[in-house]
Amino acid sequence: MKVNFLDLKRQYISIKDEVDDAIQKVLLSSAFTSGPYVKEFEQNFAAIHHAKYCIAVNSGTAALHATLMVLNIQSGDEVIVPANTFFATPEAVSLCGATPVFLDCDPMDYNIDVHKIESAINKNTKAIIPVHLYGQPARMDDILSVAKKHNLMVIEDCAQAHLAQYKDHFVGTLGLCGCFSFYPGKNLGAYGEGGAILTNDEMLFQNLLKFRNHGTSQKYHHEFTGHNYRMTGIQGAILNVKLKYLNTWTDQRRKNASLYRQLLSDCHGIVLPNENANSKHVYHLFVIRTKQRDALMKYLREHKIITGLHYPIPCHLQKAYQFLSKQQKICPVSERYAKEILSLPMSEQLQIKEIEYVIETIKEFYRG
Ligand SMILES: *Cc1c(COP(=O)(O)O)cnc(C)c1O
Numbered sequence: 001m002k003v004n005f006l007d008l009k010r011q012y013i014s015i016k017d018e019v020d021d022a023i024q025k026v027l028l029s030s031a032f033t034s035g036p037y038v039k040e041f042e043q044n045f046a047a048i049h050h051a052k053y054c055i056a057v058n059s060g061t062a063a064l065h066a067t068l069m070v071l072n073i074q075s076g077d078e079v080i081v082p083a084n085t086f087f088a089t090p091e092a093v094s095l096c097g098a099t100p101v102f103l104d105c106d107p108m109d110y111n112i113d114v115h116k117i118e119s120a121i122n123k124n125t126k127a128i129i130p131v132h133l134y135g136q137p138a139r140m141d142d143i144l145s146v147a148k149k150h151n152l153m154v155i156e157d158c159a160q161a162h163l164a165q166y167k168d169h170f171v172g173t174l175g176l177c178g179c180f181s182f183y184p185g186k187n188l189g190a191y192g193e194g195g196a197i198l199t200n201d202e203m204l205f206q207n208l209l210k211f212r213n214h215g216t217s218q219k220y221h222h223e224f225t226g227h228n229y230r231m232t233g234i235q236g237a238i239l240n241v242k243l244k245y246l247n248t249w250t251d252q253r254r255k256n257a258s259l260y261r262q263l264l265s266d267c268h269g270i271v272l273p274n275e276n277a278n279s280k281h282v283y284h285l286f287v288i289r290t291k292q293r294d295a296l297m298k299y300l301r302e303h304k305i306i307t308g309l310h311y312p313i314p315c316h317l318q319k320a321y322q323f324l325s326k327q328q329k330i331c332p333v334s335e336r337y338a339k340e341i342l343s344l345p346m347s348e349q350l351q352i353k354e355i356e357y358v359i360e361t362i363k364e365f366y367r368g
Pocket of ligand 1 (some may be wrong): 086157181194
């Protein structure tokens, strides 16, 4: 048996007729960029989250960058980010000319360590970007209260956490806004690139609408310099089809995670992901830890099981950030975990027999 990390073709086949129809409609109406299909997706995506506004853009990185730009984050400002995240999170801060301040991860849930936030705040700090990493909501109560105390903006990076919930609220609606990615491998993936911002703040909404379209609300009248961050019509139409399945797919990911958890519970070589109380983890990734990570990864690959590393190098150790001082990047937990983490195959398409084969093979490895 071969187990892919992710099987996007299998998902497409399961909804092929609907998707093909939706693409045809866009082509026949020439609604190639922005337009009615994107608008419909924005309305549906906002509604499913009980959010007031949604602005669709052309990637998760664009969502983060546009947000920070319209919030006037600029040179001299500092923005607190986790070290353990995809590079796009600090990258968006740097693109505005501001400085990302890296915080270590919580040893239990791999998200930003909320106990370290307050000591990282100074007069230049403007915002915090918690990332709901792997699909598990960050500890938003603590983050929101420290942000309120110091008058900081909270921008949620929800790229891995579509429909994840923190105390009955969807992520993306807890802070000032939430930035989503629809990269094909994400829990809700386009067939290309895509992203969106959710917010309840009307001013932010209006400014984001302009920013994604060259600073205009009226054609050829540019109020400020923005960007071309518009979503294409085909992606909007495809996302509209896929959004209907997102609840079911999320439940299936959670079922797959509980089967992994159940079958791996007696395997002593590995640490299973922890699920925080009062929150709903949506398992973008199922990440285990083991001291024998590289050997296990190799063994699984030899048995045709493809795993991943999220992420092999924490952001603060990337070459792009070598200019930051050593004190600006003390993240020992993230550094240790980067050598121990392993992402097992995970998607809503994963079959029970595939999960069983993955588990059997892992157990075989530890039996030696
Ligand atoms: C995927 C991802 C992004 C970037 O999204 P793109 O759509 O690939 O630009 C940002 N943050 C996190 C945590 C991500 O996983």
